[in-house]
Amino acid sequence: MVDPGRIHTFAGAALIGGAMVLFGAGYAIFHALAGLSRSRRFAYISLVSYAALAACALALVPLLDLEGWWLGLIALLLIGYFVAPRFIWRLSLAVHGEGGGPPEGAARPED
Amino acid sequence: MTLGGINYHELSFAQRLSVKYFTVAMVLFLAQMLFGLLAGAQFLWPDFLFGVLDFNVNRMVHINAMVVWMLYGFIGSIFWLVEDESGVPLVGPRIAEATFWVLTLAVTVVVVVYLVVQSGPGNQWTLWLINEGREYIEAPRWADIGIVLCMVAIFYNVAGTFVAGRWSGISGVLVLDLIALAGLYLAGMFYTTNLPMDQYWWWWVIHLWVEATWEVLVGCIMAWGLIKTLGARRRIVTTWLYIEVALMFGSGILGLGHHYFWIGTPEYWLGIGGFFSALEPIPLVAMVVHAVYDAGRHSFRSNNHPALAWLIAHAFGNFLGAGVWGFMQTLPQINMYTHGTQWSSSHGHLAFFGAYTTIVVAFIYLAIQRLRGDVWMSAGMDGAWRWKWALALLHIGMVGMSIALLIAGYEQSFVERAVGGSTWQAYFAGQTQPWFVQAMWWRMAFGVLMTAGLVLLLVDFLRAGAQETRPIKSLALPQAAAAGG
Numbered sequence: 023m024v025d026p027g028r029i030h031t032f033a034g035a036a037l038i039g040g041a042m043v044l045f046g047a048g049y050a051i052f053h054a055l056a057g058l059s060r061s062r063r064f065a066y067i068s069l070v071s072y073a074a075l076a077a078c079a080l081a082l083v084p085l086l087d088l089e090g091w092w093l094g095l096i097a098l099l100l101i102g103y104f105v106a107p108r109f110i111w112r113l114s115l116a117v118h119g120e121g122g123g124p125p126e127g128a129a130r131p132e133d
Numbered sequence: 134m135t136l137g138g139i140n141y142h143e144l145s146f147a148q149r150l151s152v153k154y155f156t157v158a159m160v161l162f163l164a165q166m167l168f169g170l171l172a173g174a175q176f177l178w179p180d181f182l183f184g185v186l187d188f189n190v191n192r193m194v195h196i197n198a199m200v201v202w203m204l205y206g207f208i209g210s211i212f213w214l215v216e217d218e219s220g221v222p223l224v225g226p227r228i229a230e231a232t233f234w235v236l237t238l239a240v241t242v243v244v245v246v247y248l249v250v251q252s253g254p255g256n257q258w259t260l261w262l263i264n265e266g267r268e269y270i271e272a273p274r275w276a277d278i279g280i281v282l283c284m285v286a287i288f289y290n291v292a293g294t295f296v297a298g299r300w301s302g303i304s305g306v307l308v309l310d311l312i313a314l315a316g317l318y319l320a321g322m323f324y325t326t327n328l329p330m331d332q333y334w335w336w337w338v339i340h341l342w343v344e345a346t347w348e349v350l351v352g353c354i355m356a357w358g359l360i361k362t363l364g365a366r367r368r369i370v371t372t373w374l375y376i377e378v379a380l381m382f383g384s385g386i387l388g389l390g391h392h393y394f395w396i397g398t399p400e401y402w403l404g405i406g407g408f409f410s411a412l413e414p415i416p417l418v419a420m421v422v423h424a425v426y427d428a429g430r431h432s433f434r435s436n437n438h439p440a441l442a443w444l445i446a447h448a449f450g451n452f453l454g455a456g457v458w459g460f461m462q463t464l465p466q467i468n469m470y471t472h473g474t475q476w477s478s479s480h481g482h483l484a485f486f487g488a489y490t491t492i493v494v495a496f497i498y499l500a501i502q503r504l505r506g507d508v509w510m511s512a513g514m515d516g517a518w519r520w521k522w523a524l525a526l527l528h529i530g531m532v533g534m535s536i537a538l539l540i541a542g543y544e545q546s547f548v549e550r551a552v553g554g555s556t557w558q559a560y561f562a563g564q565t566q567p568w569f570v571q572a573m574w575w576r577m578a579f580g581v582l583m584t585a586g587l588v589l590l591l592v593d594f595l596r597a598g599a600q601e602t603r604p605i606k607s608l609a610l611p612q613a614a615a616a617g618g
């Protein structure tokens with residue numbers, strides 16, 4: 023039998039993990055909205071979401087007793103969630119030719 | 134074409150075939166719900182239909198019907214787009230038509246046998262004729278072989294049509310993905326009496342389907358759908374598809390290890406599975422950026438409101454059900470307690486619905502628009518309340534059900550795993566606690582709500598666009614139109 027208090031720690035860690043991914047979406051959505059509307063408020067909310075994401079990720083370390091290369095996973099999560107949405111955003115702009123170049127990739131006639 | 138009428142005979146051959154696939158898919162979806170309700174009821178009244186339709190049978194029909202109807206939905210979608218995307222007619226119409234009927238007959242026989250022969254010995258005979266005993270893909274061996282032959286025939290038609298016509302980024306990814314998807318099915322036919330080995334291969338099918346090949350397949354369908362509903366640029370959509378494939382396969386293939394924690398496989402899977410599967414939500418989150426970008430760029434103008442709404446539901450549902458609910462239990466430190474509880478079931482329901490039901494429904498709405506003669510299906514659409522209510526009821530039902538199951542799973546982890554120490558007795562003790570029992574009632578209530586939503590959805594499929602006499606308005610963006618004609 024496990025110490026019953028311990029299970030709440032694990033279940034809490036699960037919920038915090040879920041919240042981390044939700045904040046990841048918040049970060050991504052507001053990053054995209056900020057780019058679309060050029061609004062500083064959205065950019066700000068996006069960064070706050072990322073901060074919350076980072077807090078959740080770091081909270082997993084003591085809750086799950088992570089050590090050794092599991093810490094590397096946390097670092098990778100922090101980097102991956104930060105970079106991927108920005109990367110996709112840039113890609114969307116570039117493909118639409120909004121990065122300064124001419125509009126490219128016109129749809130086919132039947133599109 | 135008559136606006137608002139049924140223009141079945143004006144559709145191309147492959148699209149008429151799609152309509153058949155979609156029809157069977159929806160019949161099976163309804164069957165899935167009804168068997169789900171029966172299985173759910175047996176949690177409340179364990180004697181209900183005992184010896185007549187046992188829980189294991191209801192559960193089996195529930196999830197096998199799900200897998201089959203989703204595959205039917207995907208095949209229907211592929212046949213719908215293949216001629217448009219390749220620019221030539223289907224290469225083997227006769228074979229395609231025959232495949233549909235053979236496959237449907239086989240599915241019917243398999244289900245009837247499930248219902249007629251509910252118990253008996255497990256040996257080579259039953260393996261070949263009745264039930265292979267692998268959750269989600271329980272079809273007996275004869276049907277397995279038939280399914281594989283049908284898949285080869287379908288593949289011949291799809292790939293052959295692209296070869297005869299023209300290739301595109303979308304079709305290239307689609308064809309490669311179909312090879313992987315069909316190839317993986319073979320892993321599920323491998324027979325061994327060694328349980329860890331059996332489970333090892335079985336997960337290749339289940340996990341590598343839903344978390345790799347199916348995701349990419351719906352990515353292809355969605356890419357084509359975005360071009361059609363939003364007039365999105367082909368180039369942006371295709372580039373995104375390549376990135377998605379890289380991210381999905383990069384994390385999803387080794388993420389397989391999150392099913393190898395406790396089945397007797399070597400310990401290194403704890404690290405590999407935990408590590409890679411923890412990265413799986415990243416592409417799902419990134420996908421949301423793409424959805425927001427596309428929707429924002431086109432200011433939500435679309436020529437098919439229900440389809441667009443369900444495509445957006447797909448982007449968010451995939452993220453929530455697979456990404457959030459999946460991540461919660463994917464680290465071995467957590468999974469040790471949640472493994473195999475209603476927590477898993479909560480995730481299973483939300484992920485399958487959010488990722489795959491949504492996209493098939495979206496695609497059917499696209500097909501209906503064409504069937505009705507390319508009618509107007511946007512703002513001010515006649516009877517729009519039906520699709521909106523169906524969408525709302527199905528989603529409220531599904532989210533409510535998932536939360537109820539999550540609560541039950543939390544309680545099981547606590548009572549059965551922590552306090553009870555995972556004994557056989559504790560397994561049952563966990564299921565008599567008030568939190569668990571109440572959650573089962575809530576699941577039932579939300580299940581009824583969902584079923585009502587599904588009935589309304591099916592009514593809407595028959596009625597949407599029927600009273601409409603306004604034609605579709607072309608949606609392509611001004612620049613796209615100027616550049617592409």
Ligand code: HEM
Pocket residue numbers: 268343344391392410411413414451454455456458459460461462463464468471472473474477478480481482484485488
């Ligand atoms: C659309 C994609 C997905 C679908 C349809 C799906 C579906 C399912 C289903 C049905 C199960 C239960 C399997 C069983 O019968 O034992 C399951 C288990 C699991 N899923 Fe997913 N899943 C998806 C994506 C993900 C992702 C992205 C993650 C991780 C981030 C994940 C993590 C897990 C884990 C850890 C389990 C094992 C639960 C246990 O130990 O009982 N899933 N999934």
Ligand code: HEM
Pocket residue numbers: 165166167169170171172173174192195196199477478479481482485486490576577579580581583584
């Ligand atoms: C009327 C609504 C529904 C009800 C009442 C219902 C009920 C059930 C029940 C009782 C089980 C067996 C759980 C167990 O073994 O403990 C089950 C399993 C399952 N159902 Fe449903 N269900 C419904 C709708 C759906 C829908 C819409 C989907 C997906 C699109 C779905 C996907 C699944 C999956 C994947 C499993 C296996 C889960 C696992 O083993 O972890 N169900 N369902």
Ligand SMILES: [Fe+2]
Pocket residue numbers: 340344388389391392
């Ligand atoms: Fe998985």
